Amino acid sequence: xxxxxxxxxxxxxxxxxxxxxxxxxxxxxxxxxxxxxxxxxxxxxxxxxxxxxxxxxxxxxxxxxxxxxxxxxxxxxxxxxxxxxxxxxxxxxxxxxxxxxxxxxxxxxxxxxxxxxxxxxxxxxxxxxxxxxxxxxxxxxxxxxxxxxxxxxxxxxxxxxxxxxxxxxxxxxxxxxxxxxxxxxxxxxxxxxxxxxxxxxxxxxxxxxxxxxxxxxxxxxxxxxxxxxxxxxxxxxxxxx
Amino acid sequence: xxxxxxxxxxxxxxxxxxxxxxxxxxxxxxxxxxxxxxxxxxxxxxxxxxxxxxxxxxxxxxxxxxxxxxxxxxxxxxxxxxxxxxxxxxxxxxxxxxxxxxxxxxxxxxxxxxxxxxxxxxxxxxxxxxxxxxxxxxxxxxxxxxxxxxxxxxxxxxxxxxxxxxxxxxxxxxxxxxxxxxxxxxxxxxxxxxxxxxxxxxxxxxxxxxxxxxxxxxxxxxxxx
Numbered sequence: 001x002x003x004x005x006x007x008x009x010x011x012x013x014x015x016x017x018x019x020x021x022x023x024x025x026x027x028x029x030x031x032x033x034x035x036x037x038x039x040x041x042x043x044x045x046x047x048x049x050x051x052x053x054x055x056x057x058x059x060x061x062x063x064x065x066x067x068x069x070x071x072x073x074x075x076x077x078x079x080x081x082x083x084x085x086x087x088x089x090x091x092x093x094x095x096x097x098x099x100x101x102x103x104x105x106x107x108x109x110x111x112x113x114x115x116x117x118x119x120x121x122x123x124x125x126x127x128x129x130x131x132x133x134x135x136x137x138x139x140x141x142x143x144x145x146x147x148x149x150x151x152x153x154x155x156x157x158x159x160x161x162x163x164x165x166x167x168x169x170x171x172x173x174x175x176x177x178x179x180x181x182x183x184x185x186x187x188x189x190x191x192x193x194x195x196x197x198x199x200x201x202x203x204x205x206x207x208x209x210x211x212x213x214x215x216x217x218x219x220x221x222x223x224x225x226x227x228x229x230x231x232x233x234x235x236x237x238x239x240x241x
Numbered sequence: 242x243x244x245x246x247x248x249x250x251x252x253x254x255x256x257x258x259x260x261x262x263x264x265x266x267x268x269x270x271x272x273x274x275x276x277x278x279x280x281x282x283x284x285x286x287x288x289x290x291x292x293x294x295x296x297x298x299x300x301x302x303x304x305x306x307x308x309x310x311x312x313x314x315x316x317x318x319x320x321x322x323x324x325x326x327x328x329x330x331x332x333x334x335x336x337x338x339x340x341x342x343x344x345x346x347x348x349x350x351x352x353x354x355x356x357x358x359x360x361x362x363x364x365x366x367x368x369x370x371x372x373x374x375x376x377x378x379x380x381x382x383x384x385x386x387x388x389x390x391x392x393x394x395x396x397x398x399x400x401x402x403x404x405x406x407x408x409x410x411x412x413x414x415x416x417x418x419x420x421x422x423x424x425x426x427x428x429x430x431x432x433x434x435x436x437x438x439x440x441x442x443x444x445x446x447x448x449x450x451x452x453x454x455x456x457x458x459x460x461x462x463x464x465x466x
Binding site: 133 | 243246247250251253254257258261262317320321322323325326327328329330331332336337
């Protein structure tokens with residue numbers, strides 16, 4: 001089995017919202033060049049886990065580390081190496097695609113020359129829409145623009161919450177290709193998803209969250225779509241009981 | 242240099258978004274116009290009565306339109322979860338505060354310039370001789386309002402009752418700014434020497450310095466929630 005340097009390391013993570021225990025001792029690692037898909041029913045803590053790793057939420061107990069940096073005490077160091085795509089695309093509707101990229105790259109202290117930004121838009125097939133306001137973009141186009149923004153920041157770790165939501169078949173295939181390239185460059189991907197289809201092919205491991213815990217953490221390669229469905233049903237129903 | 246660039250890009254973004262959407266500018270202008278019209282209608286042509294209340298009327302217009310506009314400063318960040326991305330952007334978050342403050346200041350000054358022009362028209366007052374002094378009071382007063390307003394707007398942006406909470410928090414803190422600006426404006430309109438109200442100027446400048454420094458030091462914590 002291939003070993004990976006751990007880029008994301010989560011140990012004994014607990015998160016309470018009031019008296020509700022959303023995460024109850026989650027431990028997980030994602031290595032360099034590896035993608036882990038988080039599966040689980042609504043409310044199982046997938047988004048909460050991503051937010052803690054992204055430094056947007058503090059854990060009640062336990063630790064989360066990205067490239068060895070503690071997500072609470074060294075949040076700034078963590079933020080400099082990760083990229084997040086969550087439910088919102090992190091773009092301003094009243095700016096054009098190019099202006100959005102210029103804004104975020106400048107704010108992150110990165111070079112924002114037009115050639116570099118246009119090349120990033122070209123990578124996501126949005127160069128023809130560079131001067132069009134994002135308000136007119138479809139969900140898929142906004143998602144591609146968000147990916148162009150992330151690519152400019154060159155993160156080592158990608159956190160994706162439902163990355164395929166709103167994308168058509170072509171968009172899904174395109175995103176899969178991008179993620180494969182990212183993995184090949186040594187990046188780590190942690191993605192929360194409800195998909196059991198071809199999108200899961202990007203994942204090297206599946207982690208099923210149920211009852212606030214990692215109910216199953218297994219390599220994906222040997223599993224077909226039916227196997228994933230069966231495992232998911234078995235572990236989530238078991239946790240519900 | 243990077244800090245200044247980051248602050249400038251935030252101000253640029255807010256002003257471009259506002260120029261295109263015109264959401265805040267239109268609301269502020271119509272609100273200020275309605276306010277001036279009501280005051281003009283209520284106070285009538287009595288010159289003595291007008292002279293006594295004009296500084297208060299002018300600043301009431303500025304502060305109410307300011308509260309209306311500043312309350313919206315961070316709402317644009319809620320769309321598409323841009324708030325999250327602001328948090329995740331590496332670097333000193335106070336640059337975001339400086340940018341937000343600069344954009345709010347610019348927007349408020351544009352509205353105030355238009356309101357001032359309408360004010361001279363509605364109340365038939367000649368402001369030309371006192372314009373440089375008045376402009377300084379307005380800039381200092383608006384800086385104080387925008388400095389504390391941008392901070393409280395960030396604090397209340399994620400709160401459900403923000404429309405209620407924002408003015409409740411803001412207005413009591415603005416008392417030193419309001420006292421300083423109204424007294425300095427009164428002295429200017431009555432053609433009194435500015436030295437006669439030096440202590441009000443000092444209060445105004447001190448309040449500005451305190452508000453801006455507090456904003457710079459605490460914005461990071463407020464943004465993190």
